[in-house]
Amino acid sequence: MTTATFxxxxxxxxxxxxxxxxxxxxFTLRSWLLTKDHKRIAILYTISITxxxxxxxxxxxxxxxxxxxxxxLFQPDTYNRLFTMHGIVMVWFFLIPSIxxxxxxxxxxxxxxxxxxxxxxxxxxxWYLFVIAGVLGLVAIFAGGVDTGWTxxxxxxxxxxxxxxxxxxxxxxxxxxSSILTGLNxxxxxxxxxxxxxxxxRLPVFCWSNYATALxxxxxxxxxxxxxxxxxxxxxxKVGIFDPALGGDPLLFQHLFWFYSHxxxxxxxxxxxxxxxxxxxxxxxxxxxxYKFVVWSSIAIAGIGFFVWAHxxxxxxxxxxxxxxxxxxxxxxxxxxxIKVFNWTATLHKGWISFDAPMLYALGFIGLFTIGGLTGLFxxxxxxxxxxxxxxxxxxxxxxxxxxxxxxxxxxxxxYWWPKITGRLYPEWWARIAAILIxxxxxxxxxxxxxxxxxxMQRRYASYPPEFQIWNVLSSAGASILxxxxxxxxxxxxxxxxxxxxxxxxxxxxTGLEWRTPSPPPPHNFDVTPTVxxxxxxxxxxxxxxxx
Amino acid sequence: xxxAPLDQVHLEPQYATARQQAETAALGMxxxxxxxxxxxxxxxxxxxYLRATFPEGFAEAARETHVVIGTINxxxxxxxxxxxxxxxxAAEHDRRRATALLLAATALLGLLFLGLKGLEYYKEWQEGVxxxxxxxxxxxxAHVAAMFYYLxxxxxxxxxxxxxxxxxxxxxxxxxxxxxxxSARYFTPVEVTGLYWHFVDLVWIFLYPLIxxxxxxxx
Amino acid sequence: MRxxxxxxxxxxxxxxxxxxxxxxxxxxxxGLAYVPLGxxxxxxxxxxxxxxxxxxxxxxxxxxxxPVLARVAxxxxxxxxxxxxxxxxxxxxxxxxAATGNFSLPTGREGSR
Numbered sequence: 116m117t118t119a120t121f122x123x124x125x126x127x128x129x130x131x132x133x134x135x136x137x138x139x140x141x142f143t144l145r146s147w148l149l150t151k152d153h154k155r156i157a158i159l160y161t162i163s164i165t166x167x168x169x170x171x172x173x174x175x176x177x178x179x180x181x182x183x184x185x186x187x188l189f190q191p192d193t194y195n196r197l198f199t200m201h202g203i204v205m206v207w208f209f210l211i212p213s214i215x216x217x218x219x220x221x222x223x224x225x226x227x228x229x230x231x232x233x234x235x236x237x238x239x240x241x242w243y244l245f246v247i248a249g250v251l252g253l254v255a256i257f258a259g260g261v262d263t264g265w266t267x268x269x270x271x272x273x274x275x276x277x278x279x280x281x282x283x284x285x286x287x288x289x290x291x292x293s294s295i296l297t298g299l300n301x302x303x304x305x306x307x308x309x310x311x312x313x314x315x316x317r318l319p320v321f322c323w324s325n326y327a328t329a330l331x332x333x334x335x336x337x338x339x340x341x342x343x344x345x346x347x348x349x350x351x352x353k354v355g356i357f358d359p360a361l362g363g364d365p366l367l368f369q370h371l372f373w374f375y376s377h378x379x380x381x382x383x384x385x386x387x388x389x390x391x392x393x394x395x396x397x398x399x400x401x402x403x404x405x406y407k408f409v410v411w412s413s414i415a416i417a418g419i420g421f422f423v424w425a426h427x428x429x430x431x432x433x434x435x436x437x438x439x440x441x442x443x444x445x446x447x448x449x450x451x452x453x454i455k456v457f458n459w460t461a462t463l464h465k466g467w468i469s470f471d472a473p474m475l476y477a478l479g480f481i482g483l484f485t486i487g488g489l490t491g492l493f494x495x496x497x498x499x500x501x502x503x504x505x506x507x508x509x510x511x512x513x514x515x516x517x518x519x520x521x522x523x524x525x526x527x528x529x530x531y532w533w534p535k536i537t538g539r540l541y542p543e544w545w546a547r548i549a550a551i552l553i554x555x556x557x558x559x560x561x562x563x564x565x566x567x568x569x570x571x572m573q574r575r576y577a578s579y580p581p582e583f584q585i586w587n588v589l590s591s592a593g594a595s596i597l598x599x600x601x602x603x604x605x606x607x608x609x610x611x612x613x614x615x616x617x618x619x620x621x622x623x624x625x626t627g628l629e630w631r632t633p634s635p636p637p638p639h640n641f642d643v644t645p646t647v648x649x650x651x652x653x654x655x656x657x658x659x660x661x662x663x
Numbered sequence: 664x665x666x667a668p669l670d671q672v673h674l675e676p677q678y679a680t681a682r683q684q685a686e687t688a689a690l691g692m693x694x695x696x697x698x699x700x701x702x703x704x705x706x707x708x709x710x711x712y713l714r715a716t717f718p719e720g721f722a723e724a725a726r727e728t729h730v731v732i733g734t735i736n737x738x739x740x741x742x743x744x745x746x747x748x749x750x751x752x753a754a755e756h757d758r759r760r761a762t763a764l765l766l767a768a769t770a771l772l773g774l775l776f777l778g779l780k781g782l783e784y785y786k787e788w789q790e791g792v793x794x795x796x797x798x799x800x801x802x803x804x805a806h807v808a809a810m811f812y813y814l815x816x817x818x819x820x821x822x823x824x825x826x827x828x829x830x831x832x833x834x835x836x837x838x839x840x841x842x843x844x845x846s847a848r849y850f851t852p853v854e855v856t857g858l859y860w861h862f863v864d865l866v867w868i869f870l871y872p873l874i875x876x877x878x879x880x881x882x
Numbered sequence: 883m884r885x886x887x888x889x890x891x892x893x894x895x896x897x898x899x900x901x902x903x904x905x906x907x908x909x910x911x912x913g914l915a916y917v918p919l920g921x922x923x924x925x926x927x928x929x930x931x932x933x934x935x936x937x938x939x940x941x942x943x944x945x946x947x948x949p950v951l952a953r954v955a956x957x958x959x960x961x962x963x964x965x966x967x968x969x970x971x972x973x974x975x976x977x978x979x980a981a982t983g984n985f986s987l988p989t990g991r992e993g994s995r
Contacts, residue, residue, distance in 0.1 A: 224677070231677040233687050299694050306951060307687045308677060333694060334962045337702035345706070345817065352795030354813050356709055362806035367712060370970045371705050421965050425973060437973035639676055686949055693952040697959030704963040711967065712974060730912075737908050741934075745901035748942040749893045761890045861943045868934045871908075872927035876915035880923060 135538065135635040151235035152638060157221035158536075159242050160212060163249060165605075167208035170253070172601060174201035179560075179594040182587045187577040194577035195262035196278065202265030203283060204256075207290050208249055210517055211379065214386035215332075216245070216297055218528050219325045221536060223301060225629035226319050228310025228647065230639040233303040241296035248290035255282035264575060266376070267343065269357035269368045273350040284347045291340040294382075298332030301325055310628065312647035316410075319627055319651050320403065323410040324389030327417035331378045331385075335421070339375035342368065369431055373424035381420040383517050384484075385413055387524030388455055391477045394531050395459050396652040397625045398474035399466025403652045405458040412451035419448045426495055430504045438497055445495035452488050456481060471623075472546035476527030479554040483519025487512055490565065505575070508568025511561045519557050526553070526604065533608065534618030538635040541615060545607040552600035559593025626652055670849040685851040692855045696862050703821070703866055710814050710873060713807075720807025722878025727792070728815070732783045733875035736776050737867065743772035744864040747833070750840075751857045754850035759843055762853065766837035769860065773830040780823055787812075815874055822870060825863045832856045900941040907934050 136154045140146040147155060174197050181188045181197070189197070220238065224231055232238050255261055261278035263271060272280050305326050309318070346368065349355030356363040388409075396403045403409060425433055425441040459481055468474070490512040494500050503509055526549075533541050563586040568574075572583050579587070621630040628645055629636075669681035678684040714721045750765035791799035793816070794809040836856050839845065845853055911930040919926060939945045945953060 229677055231675075233677065234691060235675070235677070237691075295695075295698050299691060299698070302694055303687055303691045307683065307690065330958075333698050334701060334958065337698045338705045338966070341702050341705035341821070344821075345709070348813075348817065354795035354798075354809055356713060356810050356813060362717075362810055364712070364716075366973070367709060370966075370973070371708065374966050374970075421962065422969060425969070433973045434976035436976040440969075440972045644679075689948060690951050690955065693955040697955045697962075700959030700963055701966075704966060707963075708966055708970065712970070715974070734908065734912055738905060741904045741908065742901065744938060744942055745893075745897060745904075748897050748900075752894050752897065753891065758891055764890060858943055861938055865935050865938055868938070869928075869931050872911060872915070872924075872931050876911065876927050877924065879915040880918040 133633070133637055135633065136638045137538075137635050139638040149239075151231070151239055153220050153224050153232050153235065153238060154536075154636065154640075156235075156238050156242050157217050157219075160216040160220060160245070163242070163245060164209050164212055164217065167204050167249065168601075170256075171201050171204035171209055172598065174198070174204065176594065176598060179591040181577060182579070183591050185579050185581040185584055187579075189577060191577040192262065195264075195575070196260030198575060199261045199264050199278075200256050203252065203261070203287065205517075206265050206379075206383070207287050208245075208252060210383040210521055211290075211294060212245065212297075213383075213521065213525050214390060214528060215301070215325055215328055215382075216241075218321075218390065218532060219301065219328075219386060220297070222532065222629055223304060223322055223325060224308070225535075225632065225636060225640055226322050226627060227305060227308055228313055228628045228641060228645045229304065229308035230641065230644075232300045233308055234300050237296050238300055241293045241300070244289055244293035244296070248286045248288075248293060251282055251289060252286035255279040255286060258282070266372065267346055268372075269346060269349070269365050270359065273346055273355065273358055274353070274360070280350055281347050284343045284350075288340050288343050288347075291336045291343075294332045295336050298329035298336070301329035302333065305329075310645050310647055313628075314647075316407065317647050317650050318410075319389075320392035320406070320409055320413070321386075321389035324385045324392070324413045327413040328382050328385045330414075330417045331382050331420065335375040335378040335382075338371055339379075342371040342375070366428065366432060369428050370425065373427045374421070377424035377427060378417070378420040380513070380516070381416050383521050385416060387480065387484075387521045388413060390524040390528035390531070391459060391480050392455075393625075393627070394473045394477040394527055395462050396654055397531075397623055398471060398477070399463050399468050400654045401462055401466045401652075402650075402654060403458065404461035404464075405454075406650065406652070408454050409458050412454045415451040416448060419444070419451070423448055423495075426500070429497055429500045442495055442497045442500075446492065449488065449492055449495075452484075456485055456488070470547070471530075472541075472543060472550050473527045473531035475547060475550035475554070476523045476530065479550065479557075480520055480523040480527065483515050483523060483554075483557065487515030487520060490515065503568060505573055506568035507564040507572050507574055510574050511564035511568060514561045514564070519561070523553070523557075526550070529604070529608075531623070532629075533611070534622045535629055535634045535636070537612055537615070538618055538633075539611045539615030540618045540622060541611045542607050545603065549600050549603040549607075552596055552603070556593050556596030556598075556600050560590050560597050561593070563587070563590045563593075626654065670846070673849055673851075681849075685854075688851050688855050689858065692858045696858065699825075699862060699866075703818070706814060706818050706821070707869070707873075710818070713810055713814070714877070717804070717807040717810075720804035721811055723804055724808035724811035725874065725877035726879060727790075728875050729783050729786060730875045730879070732779050733871060736779050736783075737871045739772050739776045739779070740864050740867050743769045743776070744861050746772065747857050747860045751850070751854050754840070754845050754853045755847060757847040759840060759845065762845060762850075763837050763840035766833050766840055766853070770830050770833040770837060773826055773833065773860075777823065777826055777830070780819065818870055818874070822863070822866055825866070829856075829860050829863050833860060896941055900937050904934055904937060907937075 136152055140150060140152070140155070147159065150156060177189070177197050178194070178201060181194055187194060220232070255278075258279050261276070261280055261283045263276050263278065263280060267280070267284065305318070305322055345355065346357065349357055355361060357365055357368040359365060392403055392409055423441055423445040425437055426445045429438050429442070490508070494503050494509060494512060530541060530546055533539070567583055567586045567590075570583065572579055618634045620633050622634075623630075628647070631645060632641055669685060671681055674681050674684060678687070746765050746769045750762050750769060753761040753765055787793060788797055791797050792808070792812050794813045798809060798812070800808050833856055836853050840853065907930050911927055914926055914930075915923065917923075939956070945956060
């Protein structure tokens with residue numbers, strides 16, 4: 116065991132020849148594909164979701180190309196397939212797995228001082244299911260695509276759509292089981308494998324928020340799976356319970372779908388909260404303000420997130436009274452989200468702030484998430500929602516949370532833990548440039564969409580009235596900046612794998628068990644199971660417990 | 664769980680003790696079963712809503728299900744749960760041969776359940792109540808009957824898949840037990856498989872009244 | 883190692899009694915299904931099912947002898963299912979409403995309002 120010091124100059128263990136997880140099992144493909152090491156599985160996941168991020172990004176690029184001119188460049192049918200592909204890939208093959216399966220898989224055992232997750236084989240199975248799902252999804256896309264939108268609304272998806280709907284449904288169905296297994300593993304591991312002395316209130320917020328995410332994964336995903344199975348059978352056999360022509364109820368589908376998919380938007384943000392709660396104290400050199408409020412607000416979001424789903428259906432024909440109930444409940448969920456923002460801000464207050472790339476992403480996250488969250492209150496309001504439903508206002512709102520929030524957090528976390536994962540430092544200046552490009556590109560892309568939506572531009576149409584063109588051109592210009600920002604890390608992070616400076620165990624002088632083991636960590640993480648004696652984020656008065 | 668010291672042979676590196684590992688495995692299965700509750704719950708919700716909307720149509724359709732086969736199957740599955748619980752008890756008390764035999768009996772009862780279920784499906788095919796493929800009902804409530812039978816086939820079909828997986832797992836455990844793989848010091852796999860098997864039984868306990876007993880007492 | 887190969891042995895009394903109780907409840911629920919109880923029929927049937935489930939969970943799965951967390955997990959599954967049923971009911975129970983002109987499926991009962 117090494118003892119990290121404040122200056123970050125802790126040295127690798129003297130037996131420097133000790134193999135890391137990257138080398139210990141050998142370099143063969145087989146050693147990677149059959150690995151049970153949570154860290155290697157995290158790498159497998161990272162490679163897979165990076166691929167999907169760029170597939171979904173390519174679709175987004177084409178969407179923004181199309182919208183540069185009012186009549187649109189593509190046929191409406193092609194455009195429908197593009198935004199569907201963008202939605203399905205980004206939601207189920209990037210955002211939902213993004214932080215949990217990569218950083219979560221890599222870091223949770225390290226952070227809780229365990230040698231692995233509770234069920235390593237299940238973890239590998241989860242990746243294989245993800246790959247099968249991904250292949251099914253890609254086949255559906257390249258065979259001709261799907262035009263239902265990521266929501267698969269019936270009866271369009273069951274009766275009228277002429278895309279490869281069943282294949283896409285199968286892809287999402289299988290990916291659901293991948294998510295469930297990941298969630299199950301996290302819940303059980305965090306309960307049962309914590310190191311001695313690591314009480315719940317000494318647990319890093321990253322673990323808490325992944326725990327909250329895992330609750331949603333385990334309790335909501337099965338509803339999606341069975342609902343999509345019902346849709347698939349209804350489409351194949353033309354019998355079922357969702358199509359009014361058969362006597363069924365399309366709102367029944369929407370209730371079931373959003374019972375999963377609204378909590379799922381918290382799957383797509385809670386892990387981001389966890390990452391930000393790690394980065395902000397480290398780069399402000401202060402303990403996280405209101406630790407208990409931050410962790411309980413995560414749990415509250417996971418819980419309350421299940422009580423608000425029908426706010427997606429205000430204009431779909433649900434009862435007015437249900438609309439009132441769900442509108443009210445939707446306001447409540449803003450409270451725990453706001454608590455988090457206040458706590459991060461208070462952590463910054465009087466901090467010794469340094470603006471390294473992870474911190475730039477974190478600060479960007481706080482601003483963008485706040486905008487996304489506040490506009491969420493607008494659309495939770497029944498009267499305003501009648502005006503804004505299915506407009507670009509909604510599109511901008513959820514992109515501020517999912518892209519401005521979650522993707523920023525993903526990149527922030529990736530930079531923050533890059534030295535731990537790879538053992539190399541990334542080039543700081545390039546990383547700062549990318550972070551700033553992403554922030555400005557993002558705002559230029561999506562802020563105009565709030566205005567477009569407010570002015571009444573509907574989403575999911577290939578063409579639009581000419582008076583909206585100026586805002587669309589601005590948005591597309593922003594998207595091109597964003598594309599450069601997202602492509603940059605691919606190059607400089609790739610470069611750093613071979614040429615980056617060697618990172619010590621703790622280059623950020625951060626607290627947390629993951630920094631008390633070499634970078635990259637040995638196969639079983641810790642030679643001696645660590646003992647924890649104090650709460651997390653003790654950056655003041657002295658940064659790292661020396662009493663280990 | 665007995666308090667006998669557990670075998671260390673099967674201990675994986677992430678666990679400190681065999682007991683921690685055993686309890687974690689059981690907890691993992693319980694969390695999975697929570698998932699399964701919601702997996703079936705989606706369909707049960709659809710059933711509830713449609714039955715509340717079309718009470719007469721549902722009663723009419725449910726009255727024609729094969730209550731004799733359904734009841735026999737209920738007894739078969741409950742009995743298989745009994746043999747399963749007995750198998751776990753035997754494993755706990757180191758009766759290895761008994762464990763293997765009881766597990767085999769459980770798997771056979773599962774097969775019997777599937778056989779009877781197949782017979783029922785066959786009869787329903789002949790009666791023409793398979794929506795989408797072979798459905799010949801008319802009358803004002805025919806579309807409701809179609810929805811009832813759609814849910815019937817989805818619910819029992821998904822349940823049947825679970826039974827099939829369960830039979831595979833139980834049979835595997837029976838083989839392992841026969842070969843002397845378990846003892847009072849190591850029987851977690853039997854216990855966890857048992858939890859899964861009992862869950863499959865639990866689902867059927869609710870499906871039985873919803874499918875076979877609805878509308879029996881006349882309109 | 884007592885009786886490692888001593889045949890099946892005798893089943894524990896608790897398990898046998900549970901099994902017999904379950905079979906008795908099957909007979910009871912089957913019989914009651916043919917008694918015209920009106921709307922109470924489904925309530926009675928589900929109550930009996932719940933008792934059966936309780937027996938299986940308690941005596942076969944030994945939920946209440948295991949760790950507390952297992953109970954929490956099982957309870958969470960049921961609780962979350964209850965959320966789905968109860969909150970969706972706010973829609974379905976208030977759906978066919980003359981005041982808002984909000985009607986969904988033609989059930990033939992709209993005219994009676």
